[in-house]
Amino acid sequence: MLLYDALIAPFTDFEFMRRALAGVVALALGGAPIGVFLMLRRMSLVGDAMAHAILPGAAVGFLLSGLNLFAMTFGGLIAGFTVAILAGVVSRTTELKEDASLAAFYLVSLALGVTIVSMKGTNIDLLHVLFGNILAMDDQTLLVIAFNATITLIVLAVIYRPLVIECVDPVFLRTVSRAGAPAHLAFLALVVINLVNGFHALGTLLAVGLMILPAGIARFWSRDITGMMMIAVASAMLSGYAGLVLSFQTKVPSGPAIILVAAVLYIVSVLFGSTGGVVRKLFPGRHLEA
Amino acid sequence: MTAQLQFRDVTLGYDRHPAVHHLSGEIAAGSLLAIVGPNGAGKSTLFRGIVGILKPLAGSIGLGSLNVRDIAYLPQTADIDRSFPISVFDFVGTGLWRATGLFGGMGKEAQHKIAQALAAVGLSGFENRTIGTLSGGQMQRMLFARVLLQDARVIVLDEPFNAIDAKTSADLIGLVRRWHDEKRTVLAALHDMDLVRDNFPETLLLARTPVAWGATSQVLTAENLSEARRMCEAFDDDAHTCAVDAAPSRAA
Numbered sequence: 415m416l417l418y419d420a421l422i423a424p425f426t427d428f429e430f431m432r433r434a435l436a437g438v439v440a441l442a443l444g445g446a447p448i449g450v451f452l453m454l455r456r457m458s459l460v461g462d463a464m465a466h467a468i469l470p471g472a473a474v475g476f477l478l479s480g481l482n483l484f485a486m487t488f489g490g491l492i493a494g495f496t497v498a499i500l501a502g503v504v505s506r507t508t509e510l511k512e513d514a515s516l517a518a519f520y521l522v523s524l525a526l527g528v529t530i531v532s533m534k535g536t537n538i539d540l541l542h543v544l545f546g547n548i549l550a551m552d553d554q555t556l557l558v559i560a561f562n563a564t565i566t567l568i569v570l571a572v573i574y575r576p577l578v579i580e581c582v583d584p585v586f587l588r589t590v591s592r593a594g595a596p597a598h599l600a601f602l603a604l605v606v607i608n609l610v611n612g613f614h615a616l617g618t619l620l621a622v623g624l625m626i627l628p629a630g631i632a633r634f635w636s637r638d639i640t641g642m643m644m645i646a647v648a649s650a651m652l653s654g655y656a657g658l659v660l661s662f663q664t665k666v667p668s669g670p671a672i673i674l675v676a677a678v679l680y681i682v683s684v685l686f687g688s689t690g691g692v693v694r695k696l697f698p699g700r701h702l703e704a
Numbered sequence: 705m706t707a708q709l710q711f712r713d714v715t716l717g718y719d720r721h722p723a724v725h726h727l728s729g730e731i732a733a734g735s736l737l738a739i740v741g742p743n744g745a746g747k748s749t750l751f752r753g754i755v756g757i758l759k760p761l762a763g764s765i766g767l768g769s770l771n772v773r774d775i776a777y778l779p780q781t782a783d784i785d786r787s788f789p790i791s792v793f794d795f796v797g798t799g800l801w802r803a804t805g806l807f808g809g810m811g812k813e814a815q816h817k818i819a820q821a822l823a824a825v826g827l828s829g830f831e832n833r834t835i836g837t838l839s840g841g842q843m844q845r846m847l848f849a850r851v852l853l854q855d856a857r858v859i860v861l862d863e864p865f866n867a868i869d870a871k872t873s874a875d876l877i878g879l880v881r882r883w884h885d886e887k888r889t890v891l892a893a894l895h896d897m898d899l900v901r902d903n904f905p906e907t908l909l910l911a912r913t914p915v916a917w918g919a920t921s922q923v924l925t926a927e928n929l930s931e932a933r934r935m936c937e938a939f940d941d942d943a944h945t946c947a948v949d950a951a952p953s954r955a956a
Contacts, residue, residue, distance in 0.1 A: 454788055575806055579798050582788045582835070589755050589777045590801045590854070637834055639789050 424662045431658060434548045434668065437559050437615055438654030441624055444563030445608045446646035447570060449625030450632060450639070451601065455581055458629075460516055461622045464602075465609050467497040467520040468621075470527015472613060487558060487610055494606030497523050502599055546617030548668045549661070555614050562611045566604050573597040578639065616669040624650050627676040634687025649679055708733040708858060708889045709754065710766035715946075716746070716753040717761050722946070723749040725913045726763070731891070733857075736884040738904035738920065739893045741932055745910045747893035748780055751860050754891070774802065776856035778847055780863045780893070786836045792846055793831040796821055799853030821849040826875060841872040848876055859883055861892040865899070877903055897924060911935035 424431045452461045471493025475485035501516040508515075551559075570577075576597035579587045587594040612621025628646040636642045657672030666674070685692050707730040716724040724746035731737055739747050752758040753765055756772040767775075797810060797818050804810065810818075822828055825845040830838070838846060844864065851859060861880070865873040881903065883890050894900050900907060900920060907923040909915040911932040916923040 454785075572806070578790065579801070581785060582790055582795065583782065583784045583798070585757070585777075585779055585783045586798065586850075588757060589775065590773055591805075593806065637789050638791065642789065 420663065421659060424659060430549055430551075431662065433551050433556055434615075434658055435655060437548055437551050437556055438624075438658065438672065439651055440556075440560045440563040441608075441611055441615055442628070442647050442650030442654055444566035444611060445625040446628045446632075446650040447643045448566065448601075448604050448608050449627075449629035449650075450642050450646050451577065451581070452605065452625060453629040453633065454639070457512075458626050460513060461605060461609070461625055463516050463520045464494055464498060464605055465613075465619070465622045467523040468494045468606065468609050468613065470523055472610075473527050487614075490610040490613065491606060493523055493527070494609060495603060498602035498606055499599065502602055506595065546613055546615050546620070546669050548615035548658075548672075551614065559611050559614060562607050566608060569600055569604055573600050577601055616672065620669050620673050623673040623676060624653070627673065627680050628653070631676070631680050631683045634683040634689060634691050637689055649676070653679060706733050706768075707731065707766075708735070708768065708770065710768070712764050712766060714753065714763035714765055715761045716749050716758055718749075720761065721943070722761060723912065724753070724910070725946075727910075727914050728763075729908075729914070729917055731889060733889055734884075734887045735889050735891075735906055736880070736904055737889075737891050738900040738907045739891060739910055740895070740897070740900060740907060740924070741910035741915075742935065744912075745932065745935065746912050747910055748862050750910065751777065751779075751862050751891070751893065754858075754860055770857060774856055775858045775860060776851045776854040777860045778851055778862060778864055780866070782843075782847060784835070784843075786838075786843075788836075789834055791831065792822070792827065792833050792835060792838070793818060795835050796846060796849045796853060799850035802854065817853060821852045824852060824879065825849045841868050844868055844876065845872065848879055852879065856888070858889045859891070861890070863893050863895065865894065865896065873899070900924065 425435055449458075449461070452458050468490040471489035471491070472486045473489070474493075475487070475489025478489075479485040497516070497519045501512060501519045504510055504515040504519075505512040573593075573596075576587060576591065576593035580594045580597055584594060608625060609621045612624060615621075616623060628650040629642070631649045632642040632645040635645050653676035654672050656675040658668060660666055660675060661668040661671035664671075683691065686694075688694065709731040711727045711729050714724065714727050715722045723744075727750070739750065741747055749758065753760055755775050755777040797814070799821070800808075800810075800814055800817070804814065819828070819831075822831065825848050827842065827845050827849060830842070830846075835843070835846070848864075851861075864876060868876070877899065880890055880892065892904070894904075901924065904920055906918065907920040908917045909923050909928055909932055912935055915932045916925075916928045
C-alpha cells in the first residue's frame with residue numbers, strides 16, 4: 415500500500431497530476447524521436463541554440479498580450495522558424511556550416527529579444543516562460559501539446575525516408591531527388607514545434623532536455639534507429655512519470671525533477687549500456703574466434 | 705550511336721576559376737569511357753557538372769532526353785556518415801529510390817532485388833550489419849550494389865578503385881563490364897593506366913583542358929601523358945578574364 419500511495423495515488427487523487435502526466439506522455443512521443451535525429455545528425459547543441467532562439471519570441475508574445483498561451487506559442491514559433499529557416503538557407507547556399515550560421519542567428523534573436531524585454535520592462539511572470547510549470551497546465555495548453563505531438567509524428571512519418579538518407583549520404587539524395595532540402599527544413603520546423611511544446615511544461619531553458627537526454631540514453635541500448643526511437647520515447651515517458659512523482663513527494667520543482675531523473679537514467683546508460691557502455695568497454699570479455 | 709551526353713564548350717569551376725576549361729564533345733550512348741589525368745585535372749569537377757551538383761561557369765552539358773536524376777553517381781570520397789545506425793540492407797535499398805520514392809513499399813520483389821545486388825558484389829550475409837562495421841573494400845562493394853539497384857542509363861564512377869585491393873577491383877570491374885554489355889553508358893575516372901588499357905575502349909585525357917579524346921590506344925601515348933603532366937595546377941588569383949569567353953560577348 416505504501417508503494418501505491420507513493421507511485422499511483424498522486425495521479426488518482428489529483429487532477430492536475432493526471433493532466434501533467436498526459437502532457438509528459440505527449441511531449442515524450444513527439445520530442446524523443448526528434449531528439450534521436452538531432453543526436454544522429456550531431457545537432458544536439460543546435461537544439462539547445464534553437465531553444466534560446468525561441469525565448470525572445472515567447473517573451474515578446476507575453477509582453478504584448480500577457481500570459482496568453484497562443485500569443486506565446488505563436489511568438490516562439492515565429493522566432494524559432496525565422497532562425498531555423500535563415501540558418502538553413504545560409505548554410506545551404508554559402509560555405510558557412512550549419513552550426514556557425516545557426517549560432518549567428520540565434521545570438522541575434524536572443525539580443526533582439528532581450529532588448530525588447532528591457533524596453534518594455536520585465537515581469538515576474540516571465541519566470542513561467544523561463545522555467546515552465548507542468549503542474550499548472552490548463553486544458554488549452556494540454557490540447558496544444560497533444561496537437562503538436564500528433565503533427566510531429568505525422569510529419570516525421572512523411573519525411574522519414576529522405577531524412578534518413580539525408581543523414582547518411584546527402585550527396586546521394588541530391589542526385590536522386592529534390593526531397594532533401596524540404597525534408598531538412600521540415601525537420602527543423604519539427605524541432606521548433608517540439609521546443610515550443612517543451613517550454614509550456616519545462617520552460618525554454620529545459621525544453622530541449624526531454625529531447626536530447628532520452629536520445630543519448632537510447633544510443634547506449636540499441637544499434638538501429640527504430641529501436642533507438644522506441645527506447646528514447648520509453649525513457650522520456652519514464653523520466654516524466656518518475657519526475658512528477660519525485661516532484662510531488664519532495665519540494666523539487668517539476669521541470670528540473672523530470673530532467674534530473676532523465677539524467678540519472680543517462681548516467682546509468684553511459685555506465686552499463688549494452689552497446690558501447692563504459693563497463694562493457696572496460697570488461698569486453700575474451701575475443702571471439704571470427 | 706546517338707549521343708547520350710553533349711559537352712558544348714563547357715567550363716566548370718569554383719569561384720570563377722576554371723577547373724575544366726572549354727570542353728566540347730559527345731559521349732555516345734553505351735560508351736565505356738575512362739577519364740584520366742593528374743590530380744587536379746578536373747575529373748571530379750566534370751562529374752559534378754554532369755550530375756548537376758555544379759553549375760557550369762560557361763557553356764552547357766546536354767543530357768538529351770535523360771533526366772539528371774537518372775544518372776547514378778558514385779563520388780570519390782562518398783560523404784557518408786558511417787556512424788549512422790543503418791543496416792547494409794537498408795542502405796543498399798536506397799538505390800531503389802527512383803522506384804519507391806517517399807512512400808513506396810519494399811515488397812517481396814524489391815527485397816529479392818536487394819538480395820541479388822548484394823550477392824552480385826559478394827556481400828551476401830552482410831545484410832544486417834550496420835554500415836560502420838564494413839571495411840573500406842566492403843564499403844565500396846556496398847556502394848556498387850546500390851549503383852546496381854539504381855538501374856541507371858548513365859553511370860558515373862569517380863576513382864572507384866582507389867585504396868581497393870586487386871581481388872575487389874577485379875570483382876568490381878566485372879560489374880562495370882556487365883553494365884557495358886547491358887548497353888549502359890559508363891564513365892569512370894581512373895589512375896591505373898593498365899586497367900584503362902585492358903578494359904576501357906575509349907579514353908578522355910583531361911588536364912583542365914582536354915588533351916586528347918578518342919580510342920584508348922591513341923590517347924594514352926607518352927607525348928599526351930607528358931603534356932598532361934605539365935598542366936599548371938594552381939589557380940592564379942590575378943588571372944585575367946578568359947579571352948575566349950570575352951570574344952562572343954564583344955561580338956554581341
